[in-house]
Amino acid sequence: MPNDAIEARNISKIFGQGEAAVRALDNVSVSISQGEFFTLLGPSGCGKTTLLRMIAGFESPTSGQILLDGADVTELPPNKRPVNTVFQSYALFPHLTVAQNVAFGLQMLGKPRAEVAETTDRMLALVKLDQMAGRKTSQLSGGQQQRVALARALAPAPRVLLLDEPLSALDLKLRKEMQIELKRLQHETGITFIFVTHDQEEALTMSDRIAVMSAGKIQQIGAPRDIYTRPVNRFVAGFIGETNFLAAEAANGRVTLKGGGPTDATVESGRSGAVTVAIRPEQVRIGAPGEGSLPATLRDLVYFGTDTHCYLTLADGSEVVVRLQSPASGDVGLEPGAEVGLSFAPGAAQVLGD
Template identity: 70%
Template sequence: MAVETRAACKEYGTGSHTVRALDGVSVSIEQGEFFTLLGPSGCGKTTLLRLIAGFEVPTDGQILLHGQDITTDPPNTRPVNTVFQSYALFPHLNVAENIGFSLKMLGRPRSEIRQAVDKMLSLVQLEDFAARKPQQLSGGQQQRVALARALAPEPKVLLLDEPLSALDLKLRKEMQLELKRLQVETGITFIFVTHDQEEALTMSDRVAVMQSGAVLQIGTPREIYNHPVDRFVADFIGETNFLSGRIEKDQVRLSSGELLAVVTEGHEGEVTLAVRPEQVRLCSAEESANLSATITDTVYFGTDTHCHMRLADQTEIVARLQSPPSGEIGLKRGETVGLRFAPGALQVLDS
């Protein structure tokens, strides 16, 4: 494993003012993996990243790098580099000098520094910007320089603390693809921190979803999205509809009264059904429907239209429909429609 944390805990303060930022977190990150720590503000993801970087020492537990215990090693002795939210480029140095700065501090020969800088400029596609100062660059270009500077010493692990948060939406999407390309080309282990689930799904090989200092689920983006372990994960990763009910044999009776056939193994009593909006289909009166609902609103999103509805018990449910070329889906408020769910779309969660 490239990085392991074993029952890592971190507390701040003392006595009644103690705050437990991490509560026994254990993760194993493979060599060459793009691993993302995902969760809301205050969940502990940045604290965990700082433990790996060496900026913080755990209250309890261990941090290992390629099997070696580095729990108490200072940051400057770890083959790890960090890219922060603020790019922290030196304004008085040009792009090439910024990229080569860490190598210069390590005492590398000039010829080696020049070769590494040229390689990094090519990698981040900034060969024509080597002589420019940071203030002459766009936000995306500054981000690339920060990445190149962190990659130049060839660290074994690169830590990224929400590095795209300051970029506008279009540029952020471009940089998501750029980051993944850089990770694949360099083969370096990336550990990425974000609260943006789209970033996590777009770039990651695996994702760890965190809440209140604990890891709730680790898996591939598809596993996390399609098979969340609980309501928090289902709700945090994308949009989700939740239906309350109670298990009756191999079915769930909803609070609205309808029975739905689902796989209930491992669950009993009161449960919650989770279903993604894109897996909800509206059907005509001639088709057999799982549920009936009343349309309350439709919202046009370009390629998609979100149809907001209410069940008989006032539970809200949303269907994501592909918009036709005209943009009009022909549904009106107050109209009653039938609903069907894609096979396997209903996930049973404990209430």
């Protein structure tokens, strides 16, 4: 059996014709491994949902191929592909009970009654809804309805489960709880999950790997830690979390900030001239005036509970955000207008690609 559950080869999708044509996907290629939790992440209109719909069979590519377990399924209709989709709206049947909703797909496949009952019970136990089997879905909370949708999609044991922003309608606390639940379900079932979201935290929390998309192209694929700590370009750095972008000058393999002071960032020996350095807010250190290599003025502080965000201005007018862990009192001992010195954690400064 091939190691890749899904492979997209040179997929392009153009909607419309002539001057009104929109290129939703532009020669996208990606391989997703068996049993992987893979996330397509990007802003609205980047092509992530279009790619998911290609895998499901709801859209046909203008060019390229979709392979499942090594077999070309590009021309197969959705009902002939061993994949299931959980949509943002859940699309449950309000006139049926929880158990009947889960059993529906199995019944449509002509499974024996005993197998349908056994699988339904097992799926409801998996999503921790076995005590609500007889309730109508209209009597459930949003999180419970989502679990029913997951159980229904998992019941036929698909090779791949596609999830199209299924958490976006939930409140913050429930969304965080369901992030953990989704990862648990994926781990327990071993099914390949392909998850679409615009929420960076969701992607970082749940994924084995992330594909960051923009303007119909994949900008970077990698593990969450790699995407966050080593973004390949300014778009990825800016989209994943908060980032300081500082103007700098490269010469002889060294990088010096225009706002003052050297960095430990390096560039290839042949690269020189203006560059952009990215530094995460939690990697910046605040010291007394004269400490560190970068003098700055504290403009404002914003308390976020566990963190306090410090907004500073450099001598050249550039702005820097520093994230400090809040002490028990909440007072970080700084006041707006204070003159400070900034330094960076070793290896924190990174020169970005174009």
